[in-house]
Amino acid sequence: MTQTLEVTQAAEVTQAAEVTQAVERPLQTAKPALGRGLLLLMSVATGLSVAGNYFAQPLLDLMGRELRLSTTMAALIVTAAQVGYALGLMLLVPLGDLVERRRLAVSLFGATAAFLVLTALAPNGSILLLGTALTALTSVAAQVVVPYAVTLAAPEQRGRVVGTVMTGLLLGALLARTASGALSELGGWRTVYWVNAVLMIVVAVLLRRHLPKLHTPAGLRYPALLRSTFALFRTEPLLRWRAGIAALSLASFNVLWTAVTFLLAGTYGWSEGAIGLFGLVGVAGALSTLAAGRLADRGFVQWLTGAGTALLALSWLAVGAGGASMWWLIGGVLVLNVAQSSLLNANQNVIYALRPEIRNRLNSAFMTAFFAGGATGSALTSIVWVSAGWTGVSVLGGSLATGTFVLWVLERVRTHA
Structure with missing residues (x-):
């Protein structure tokens, strides 16, 4: 019996090694x-x-x-x-x-x-x-x-x-x-x-x-592959935390970009062409992902997350003031875009490092939560704008952004408890 068990264990180890090598x-x-x-x-x-x-x-x-x-x-x-x-x-x-x-x-x-x-x-x-x-x-x-x-x-x-x-x-x-x-x-x-x-x-x-x-x-059929993708939320705690942070951050981000058209057209009287060009302010955020990536390679992923979530929340103070000042609006949008891009880079670095052999499923689960949060932010914006205008939108965006910081703090506490 003992010899049989040893042979079985040896076979399992060999099989696992072959799978790992493959x-x-x-x-x-x-x-x-x-x-x-x-x-x-x-x-x-x-x-x-x-x-x-x-x-x-x-x-x-x-x-x-x-x-x-x-x-x-x-x-x-x-x-x-x-x-x-x-x-x-x-x-x-x-x-x-x-x-x-x-x-x-x-x-x-x-x-x-x-x-x-x-x-x-x-x-x-x-x-x-x-x-x-x-x-x-x-x-x-x-x-x-x-x-x-x-x-x-x-x-x-x-x-x-x-x-x-x-x-x-x-x-x-x-x-x-x-x-x-x-x-x-x-x-x-x-x-x-x-x-x-x-x-x-x-x-x-x-x-x-x-x-x-x-x-x-993956050695799975397609239906099982889909089930295993969403099962990752149950088996991977860091995926849950990071997906939650990402969902709230994109919700906050979309609150801005959904409502800013109404502000620019109504309060500032901009034309449609000028409003379209305002989107170029976000290019600074896109370019900041390069610097964020280099910092992540140096081991500053958690620092990037903390700074990104904090800046995302603080940017809404300037964005809120942008209802009466174009300079505050531009400054707030710049900071918000840099914070969002850096935060996304940090989140992806954490997710992709979890289990390289299932990286596509991890990305699928993470991005589904990410864009679900963004869609929710856009939907809430249309409701809040009608009832409370730019002030209400700023409170909504700031609250969602603050939620990202709170989730990051909770992740740090729970994962190091």
Whole structure:
């Protein structure tokens, strides 16, 4: 009996070692392939991928007039993008732990290009909604590329890599509105979708040529893979804490960017073009992710989190004063964007370090909570603005931001108890 038990244990150890080697082998092979050129390509790819979800926002009036859409139908275009992206996070991103990642990324970029063409050709509101939702669904390719880059990177470079790729993603989201407005003046609202579709095809070809193959199969079927993704909230305490911090931070962030249009148009009397350019203030936040990534590599992840949550809360004092002073508003928005970008980088570094072999599922769970928080913040803003104006919005945003700091303090206390 003892001999049988020893043989069984030896077999289990051998099997575990083989599984570990199977997981680590592609990681070790792939890491040297992440040069500056490939990292830049991945950063640009993520920005172009997410940009399609924001093109419609400054074009709703043009779309509505040409396609004879009701106000309700036009508003649903933005909602369709949010719903499509959320579904993609839940249903597609976990596939990175099931299928070969290069094939998954390239397929999603190609599909996004096809759906952008469908949107550009839309003859009516129904097809426009369908194209928008499907484009958003597959645009989660960006969330496949981010953990892909982290996996290819050496551990001591993880923060810099996350910062570089996320800079591309954030710049894509921020500059999409400006690009769509400019291109619409040249050739109508469909132009930006055609241009982005071509760029997505080019990116897909480049990724197919330059990305190394990477396959770390989870050994699960798809339904079990999805169940295991959401089970991570139960089994990974740090994921729960960081997902909560991220959800509240994006809720606070979206409170600002949802309400600031009303403030600029009403109180300051800005035109739609000027309001679109105001989004460029957020570029400073996107660029700060590079510095945040380097600090994370030096072991300052917790410092980044604490500073990020504190600055996020304090920024709302200036943002609130921005109801009467443009300089306070600009200063507050700058600080808020830097804080949010640094905080996101710190959160991702913590999440990606937990269990490298299931990094795509961790990212899926984290990002689903992240964007659910953002959607909640946007919804609350529309209610509070009607009843309490800019003052109420500032209290709401500040309260959510303060919640991120409280959660971080509680995480520190509970995880070190």
